[in-house]
Amino acid sequence: MAVYTHVSAESLAAFLSRYDVGALVSAKGIAEGVENSNYMVDTTQGRYFLTLYEKRVASADLPFFQALLDRLAAAGCPVPRMLPDRTATTIQTLADRPACLIEFLPGVSLSHPTPAQAHAVGAAMADMHAAVADAPFARPNTLGPADWQALFASCADQLDTIEPGLRTRVDRSLTDIVARWPSDLPRSIIHADLFPDNVLMLDDSVTGLIDFYFACTDIRAYDVAVMHTSWAFDATGRRYDDAVGAAAVAGYCARGRLSDAERGALPVLARGACLRFLLTRAYDWIHTPADALVTRKDPLAYRRRLDAYEERNLFA
Numbered sequence: 001m002a003v004y005t006h007v008s009a010e011s012l013a014a015f016l017s018r019y020d021v022g023a024l025v026s027a028k029g030i031a032e033g034v035e036n037s038n039y040m041v042d043t044t045q046g047r048y049f050l051t052l053y054e055k056r057v058a059s060a061d062l063p064f065f066q067a068l069l070d071r072l073a074a075a076g077c078p079v080p081r082m083l084p085d086r087t088a089t090t091i092q093t094l095a096d097r098p099a100c101l102i103e104f105l106p107g108v109s110l111s112h113p114t115p116a117q118a119h120a121v122g123a124a125m126a127d128m129h130a131a132v133a134d135a136p137f138a139r140p141n142t143l144g145p146a147d148w149q150a151l152f153a154s155c156a157d158q159l160d161t162i163e164p165g166l167r168t169r170v171d172r173s174l175t176d177i178v179a180r181w182p183s184d185l186p187r188s189i190i191h192a193d194l195f196p197d198n199v200l201m202l203d204d205s206v207t208g209l210i211d212f213y214f215a216c217t218d219i220r221a222y223d224v225a226v227m228h229t230s231w232a233f234d235a236t237g238r239r240y241d242d243a244v245g246a247a248a249v250a251g252y253c254a255r256g257r258l259s260d261a262e263r264g265a266l267p268v269l270a271r272g273a274c275l276r277f278l279l280t281r282a283y284d285w286i287h288t289p290a291d292a293l294v295t296r297k298d299p300l301a302y303r304r305r306l307d308a309y310e311e312r313n314l315f316a
């Protein structure tokens with residue numbers, strides 16, 4: 001359960017009193033998620049989402065996320081805006097953490113998406129990219145290829161405790177992927193983490209794109225690759241669903257465009273995505289304190305995906 005920071009009812013009521021959102025009725029820690037502490041907050045006027053930002057979100061980046069969400073919402077993308085209080089302050093401090101009150105969106109995250117649902121998500125990603133095409137703000141990717149070596153070094157000694165041979169396995173792919181990483185593909189602001197648990201859906205419609213806290217300026221097709229790695233496999237990374245993977249890419253191309261060069265790069269971009277999530281999951285696996293109320297995500301689910309992308313071209 002991702003509640004690292006506990007907020008007392010008294011401090012939450014005082015926090016809410018800065019907003020025109022009514023009075024606190026109830027608040028519940030949200031079990032999903034591993035990065036931040038999240039609460040679903042009900043007031044006398046409605047339902048809101050409260051996020052306290054933890055380790056991987058730098059408070060200096062919050063104005064970027066706020067501007068991005070405002071821009072996407074203005075363009076009609078289904079994203080939750082960060083709400084301003086009565087003094088127009090959006091980024092607050094609560095329980096010694098940066099914190100924001102956020103719009104609550106309807107929908108549920110899928111565990112077993114169908115091709116039609118994956119198609120809808122691909123299309124929503126293309127709309128998102130179009131909405132930020134000329135955005136006047138940017139953020140570097142702090143979990144891109146230039147960072148993987150340091151991330152690897154920070155957990156290399158313990159990787160074999162997760163699975164014998166994992167250190168050598170990761171090292172081999174890391175060197176090869178970084179050497180092949182494309183440098184000339186179109187870049188834009190990307191979500192960089194559009195997993196099924198970061199998309200809310202009702203039937204085949206996308207009702208929410210959430211969790212933009214890894215959004216950054218990077219290779220646009222990398223976003224498509226991240227989506228493919230997370231939507232086209234089951235949670236364990238053992239079972240690949242070609243129809244779902246193909247539908248996600250087709251949905252993207254129905255509303256956006258992938259050049260031949262972007263398409264040709266998808267296999268190496270997907271391998272890079274696998275490495276990124278394998279490494280952050282491994283880091284968390286090793287460093288999450290035993291008493292943290294969080295379910296650690298399995299790094300091996302991404303080692304298996306990495307194997308699959310290295311065995312054959314899943315975009316052919």
Ligand SMILES: Nc1ncnc2c1ncn2[C@@H]1O[C@H](COP(=O)(O)OP(=O)(O)OP(=O)(O)O)[C@@H](O)[C@H]1O
Pocket residue numbers: 002030032033034035036037038049080102103104105106109197198208210211213
């Ligand atoms: N604005 C929102 N409206 C409704 N539900 C939301 C909203 N934001 C998040 N949720 C719900 O809360 C869950 C956790 O949120 P989120 O994914 O942002 O957490 P996180 O800790 O940043 O996690 P992770 O990076 O692991 O995905 C989501 O899976 C979703 O069910």
Ligand SMILES: N[C@@H](CCO)C(=O)O
Pocket residue numbers: 034035193195277280281297
């Ligand atoms: N979506 C990521 C968590 C954010 O880094 C994962 O499933 O590993």
